[in-house]
Amino acid sequence: MRKHWPVITLCAALLAGLAAPLATGATGPGFYVEVLLGGLMAGVLYSLVALGFALIFKASGVFNFAQGAMVLFAALAVARLAERMPLWLAILLAMGIMVVLAWLIERLVLRPLVNQESVALLMATLGVTYFLDGFGQTVWGSDIYEIELGIPKEPVMVLDKLFQGGILVNKEDFVAAIVAATLVLALALFFQKTPTGRALRAVADDHQAAQSIGIPLNRIWVIVWSVAGVVALVAGVIWGSKLGVQFSISQVALKALPVVILGGFTSVTGSIVGGLIIGVGEKMAEVFLGPVLVKAFDLAGGGIENWFAYVLALLFLLVRPEGLFGEKIIDRV
Amino acid sequence: MFYRENGQFKSTYASDLQMLPILQDRVLMAGLLAFAFVAVPLLASNYLILSILIPFLILAVAAIGLNLLVGYCGQISIGHAAFMSVGAYAAYNLALRVPQLNFLVVLVLAGLVAATTGILFGVPSLRIKGLYLAVATLAAQFFMDWLFARVKWFTNYSSSGSVSTAPIEMLGWKIDTPVEKYLFLLGVLIVFTLVAKNLVRSHIGREWMAMRDMDVAAEVIGIRPVYAKLTAFAISAFYCGVAGALWGFIHLGSWEPLAFNLSLSLNLLFMIIIGGMGSLLGSYFGAAFIVALPIILDQIPLLLGVPLSTAAASHLAFMIFGVLIVFFLVVEPHGLARLWAIGKEKLRLWPFPH
Numbered sequence: 306m307r308k309h310w311p312v313i314t315l316c317a318a319l320l321a322g323l324a325a326p327l328a329t330g331a332t333g334p335g336f337y338v339e340v341l342l343g344g345l346m347a348g349v350l351y352s353l354v355a356l357g358f359a360l361i362f363k364a365s366g367v368f369n370f371a372q373g374a375m376v377l378f379a380a381l382a383v384a385r386l387a388e389r390m391p392l393w394l395a396i397l398l399a400m401g402i403m404v405v406l407a408w409l410i411e412r413l414v415l416r417p418l419v420n421q422e423s424v425a426l427l428m429a430t431l432g433v434t435y436f437l438d439g440f441g442q443t444v445w446g447s448d449i450y451e452i453e454l455g456i457p458k459e460p461v462m463v464l465d466k467l468f469q470g471g472i473l474v475n476k477e478d479f480v481a482a483i484v485a486a487t488l489v490l491a492l493a494l495f496f497q498k499t500p501t502g503r504a505l506r507a508v509a510d511d512h513q514a515a516q517s518i519g520i521p522l523n524r525i526w527v528i529v530w531s532v533a534g535v536v537a538l539v540a541g542v543i544w545g546s547k548l549g550v551q552f553s554i555s556q557v558a559l560k561a562l563p564v565v566i567l568g569g570f571t572s573v574t575g576s577i578v579g580g581l582i583i584g585v586g587e588k589m590a591e592v593f594l595g596p597v598l599v600k601a602f603d604l605a606g607g608g609i610e611n612w613f614a615y616v617l618a619l620l621f622l623l624v625r626p627e628g629l630f631g632e633k634i635i636d637r638v
Numbered sequence: 639m640f641y642r643e644n645g646q647f648k649s650t651y652a653s654d655l656q657m658l659p660i661l662q663d664r665v666l667m668a669g670l671l672a673f674a675f676v677a678v679p680l681l682a683s684n685y686l687i688l689s690i691l692i693p694f695l696i697l698a699v700a701a702i703g704l705n706l707l708v709g710y711c712g713q714i715s716i717g718h719a720a721f722m723s724v725g726a727y728a729a730y731n732l733a734l735r736v737p738q739l740n741f742l743v744v745l746v747l748a749g750l751v752a753a754t755t756g757i758l759f760g761v762p763s764l765r766i767k768g769l770y771l772a773v774a775t776l777a778a779q780f781f782m783d784w785l786f787a788r789v790k791w792f793t794n795y796s797s798s799g800s801v802s803t804a805p806i807e808m809l810g811w812k813i814d815t816p817v818e819k820y821l822f823l824l825g826v827l828i829v830f831t832l833v834a835k836n837l838v839r840s841h842i843g844r845e846w847m848a849m850r851d852m853d854v855a856a857e858v859i860g861i862r863p864v865y866a867k868l869t870a871f872a873i874s875a876f877y878c879g880v881a882g883a884l885w886g887f888i889h890l891g892s893w894e895p896l897a898f899n900l901s902l903s904l905n906l907l908f909m910i911i912i913g914g915m916g917s918l919l920g921s922y923f924g925a926a927f928i929v930a931l932p933i934i935l936d937q938i939p940l941l942l943g944v945p946l947s948t949a950a951a952s953h954l955a956f957m958i959f960g961v962l963i964v965f966f967l968v969v970e971p972h973g974l975a976r977l978w979a980i981g982k983e984k985l986r987l988w989p990f991p992h
Contacts, residue, residue, distance in 0.1 A: 368769045417968040423769060424714060425971050428911045431904060432963030439956025447949060559776075559900075566773045604788040612784050615777035619762055622774060626766045 311624035319586070326593040339474075340592050341585060346478040348584020349485045350547075353540035354561035355568065355576035356489070357533040363509040363571045364529040365415065368423060370430040373558025374437035375534055377550075379403055380541030381441050384450035384550040392454070396542065403534030411527045438555060447552065452545040454480075481543045488539055489577060492532070496573075505529060509571070563618035569631025578629060587613045641985045657835060674824055679817045687816040694929045695823040696884045701909040701921035702834050703877025708907070709915035710838055711870035712850025713763050714772040717779030718878050718906050720759075723898035724782060725752040725879025726886035727792050730801050733887075734794060741808040741887075745826075745880050752879020753872040755782075760871025764864055767853070779900055787895035802892030819888050826884065830877060834918055837873065846870050847916075878906075912966050914973025923974040931959065 327337055354376055361369040382402055386395035414429050454477075496502040507515040508525045516522050544554055561576075564583050568575025591610040598604060621629070641662050648654045658664045682691065704718050729748035732739060739747075759778040763771050786792050793801050806813045813822050837843050845866040848856035857863055886893055905928050913924025935955040970977055984991070 368772075414964050414968075418971070421967075421971050424708070424915070425911070425967055427714075427769065427772070428907065429964050429967050431908075432960045432967070434960065435956050435963065436960030439953040439958075439960065443950065443953045443957065447953070562773045562776060566770050570769070602789065604790070608784060608788065612777060612780035615773075615780055619774050619777045622766050622770060623762060626770065628770075 315620060315624050322594075323585075323589060326589070340588055342474060342478070344585035344588030345581055346475075346481065346584070347588060348581040349482050350540060350544055350580075351561055351564045351584055352577045352580025353485055353488070353536060353543070354558045355564040355580050356492070356573060357536040357540070358561055358565045359568070359571065359573055359576045360492075360529055360533045360536065362565070363573075364505055365508075365526050366423065366426075366512075367415065367430060368427045368570075369533070370427060371410075371433040371437060372533065372537060372561065373555045374434040374441070375403070375406075375537040376541040376544065376558050377552065377555040378406070378437050378441040378541075379534065379538035380452070380545040380550045380554060381445040381450070383538070383542055384452050384545055385445045387452065392452075396538070399538055400535055403538055404531045407530030407534050408527050410530055411523060415526060416523065434555075438552075442552070450545070450550040452542055452550060454542070454546045477547060481547070484539065484543060488536065489573070492536075492573065495532075501528060560614055563614040566628055567618040567621050569628030571632055572628070572630035575628055575630035583614045583617065586617050641982070641988075643986075671828075675821070679820060682820075684816045687820050690929060690933065691820055692816070692823060692889050694925050695820070695827050696881050696889055697906070697909065697929060698922050698925040699827055699830050699884070700878050700881035700906055701913065701925045702830060702918055703874045703881065704906050705910045705913075705915065705918065705921045706834060706837070706846070706877065707870050707874035709910055709917065709920075710843060710850060711846035711867065711874075712853075713760075713867060713870060714768065715775040715778075715874075715903075716772050716900075716907060717759075717775035717777070717782075717903050718874070719882075719898040719900070719902035720775075720778040720782035721752045721756055721875040721878040722882025722885060722902070723786055724755045724875075725749060725882030726893070726898065727786055727801075728752065728879065729883035729887060730803060731792065731794070733804060737804075741806045741813075745883055748883040749876040749880040752882065753876040756871040756875020756878075757868050760868050760875075763867050763871065776900075779903055783896060783899060793895075798894070800892060800894040801886075803887045806887060813888070823884065823888065826880070830880070831918060834877075838918070842866075842869060850916075908963060910973075912963070912973055914975030917973065917975035919978060920973050920975030923978070927974070931962070935959070 327334065354372055357372045357375070358369055361367055361372070379399055379402075382399040383392075383395050386398055389395075390398075410433060414433060415426075418426055418429055494502075496506060504515070504520045504525055505528065507518075507520055508522060512522065515525075540558075541550070541554065544557075548554070560583065561580075564579040565576055567583060568577070568579030587610040590613045591608075595609050598609065641660075643660050646659075646661055648659070653659075658667060678687075678691070700718070700722060703721075704715065707713050707715055707718075725748045728751035729744050732744045732747055733741075755778075759775065762774045766774060787799055793799050811818075813819055838846070845856070845861045846869075848859070848861050849863060849866045849870075853863060856866070882898060886897075890897065909924030909928050910921060911924070912927050913922065914920025932955060935958055936951070939951055939954075966973075
């Protein structure tokens with residue numbers, strides 16, 4: 306019988322932390338909901354990057370450190386191609402580039418390293434990260450670029466009858482959330498209903514068994530990396546249109562790591578839920594906990610969102626080592 | 639023909655236990671030490687010592703520390719620069735607040751502070767392992783980055799957040815010329831290598847390796863996982879803490895927040911992967927490789943006479959670095975140390991390979 310009380314305690318503590326700003330009257334409900342929504346939107350972006358991680362880990366057991374670099378690379382490609390052609394063509398072309406990239410990675414990096422330890426594979430993706438960072442900036446340039454999606458950016462006021470002052474919401478954020486939801490739905494359908502999706506799930510369950518019934522592993526890996534590349538592209542475009550395409554995207558994408566360990570490496574649902582938890586958690590911590598800490602310890606500024614996500618994920622891992630939705634790890638000797 | 643063990647009999651327990659059982663190895667090692675202690679200080683230019691040899695010596699200490707944890711105990715860490723920063727700031731504060739302390743005492747104390755932090759961040763390893771642990775160690779990295787950038791006490795309330803160290807003096811020996819720094823660091827590295835070598839061939843090293851190879855089986859034969867994992871974290875963090883203090887005091891002199899950032903952590907990992915996991919010699923090779931590579935990459939455009947802007951050159955360096963890492967992993971996943979071992983084996987049979 307599994308004990309549930311540590312998980313319940315932790316969740317209760319988190320919920321209490323979430324409710325504290327409202328309960329103590331430190332802030333008005335309007336501002337509170339704004340922060341909450343901002344956190345959820347950031348969470349959607351983290352989820353998108355984390356999704357790429359989870360897909361690749363599920364199908365090939367590779368911990369793909371290069372996902373952030375892929376997001377940057379795809380965003381740079383779209384931004385620069387869109388300067389010369391219509392946006393839809395640029396996105397299609399960038400998709401093609403990501404597929405070629407996936408094929409090259411499978412051919413040149415993964416295939417020679419089959420059967421190596423997971424650390425070696427992790428290091429190989431680190432090598433890919435360095436390469437993509439350098440290559441992307443050599444080919445596409447290293448300035449800050451913009452992606453214009455044609456969505457109005459001015460915030461709209463909603464619910465101003467309910468609270469005093471109302472809530473400021475970006476239309477763009479809503480579009481981003483809808484795109485992310487559509488993508489997740491499409492992926493779910495692809496995994497559940499198509500023959501390729503079934504083959505992917507078979508590979509994820511057991512490489513050898515899948516191979517023995519005639520599923521071509523190499524092709525499956527190319528497909529998975531391509532799908533991850535396309536997910537990276539979507540994440541990159543949304544992120545780029547929000548914040549501008551620049552090198553820091555690849556750094557911020559590191560935040561997807563706590564998301565995947567929080568949600569469980571192998572779970573698509575986990576990366577979505579984990580992303581939202583991390584997004585909300587770190588925004589809340591930055592806005593409400595940060596000033597308290599600064600005051601209490603006389604710090605030189607807040608910035609706790611740099612590590613809060615990791616510590617949150619770590620706490621979760623201590624009570625639930627396989628993450629929220631991960632498969633239970635069973636040791637056999 | 640010349641390198642073989644024929645006719646060298648072990649007739650005492652002491653000779654069975656010695657670190658270098660073959661005479662040729664002992665001669666080679668003595669020659670190497672003489673070269674490092676006498677020839678290098680006489681021949682090497684200040685540039686060579688300051689920008690290549692000193693970083694190499696310090697990073698080799700750190701790489702050995704990380705290798706003890708990752709290569710011998712099998713616990714992945716991508717946040718080891720955090721322990722270097724703990725060592726550096728601990729040494730800075732000790733030297734600042736208790737100025738009469740000998741630098742060696744400061745070093746050891748800084749290492750102990752780092753070891754305590756290491757135990758703290760090693761606790762999750764009791765519950766989680768593998769790649770989950772790797773991400774958990776990132777928490778250490780980002781938390782320490784933030785801690786030393788934001789908490790003013792650690793940087794002695796300096797307005798920019800950067801700190802600078804006093805010149806080192808101990809027992810009347812002022813370490814300020816490049817050659818003196820080099821000799822001091824060489825001594826430190828040798829001591830730390832000897833300790834590590836003896837740790838890994840004693841019972842504690844065997845416990846680590848059992849833990850690495852199969853933790854459940856190790857537990858079944860009576861190895862305490864808590865003890866084995868936490869000692870590995872503590873000793874590894876001690877090495878990195880001392881290396882961090884040396885890096886701050888001797889190599890940098892003064893440093894800013896984020897001097898010990900994620901890319902340094904990743905570089906440490908590259909060192910042990912490229913050099914060879916579970917090999918002390920590999921840590922040396924890896925440190926030398928990572929220190930030398932950027933310098934060589936910088937020289938290539940100059941040698942070819944191709945004018946490159948600094949930005950383009952740095953992007954190119956990134957690309958070559960990435961390609962080399964993948965290339966090394968594909969060609970020899972066990973690192974340079976394995977290549978060395980293969981070479982030695984070949985030499986043993988040469989010139990009659992059958």
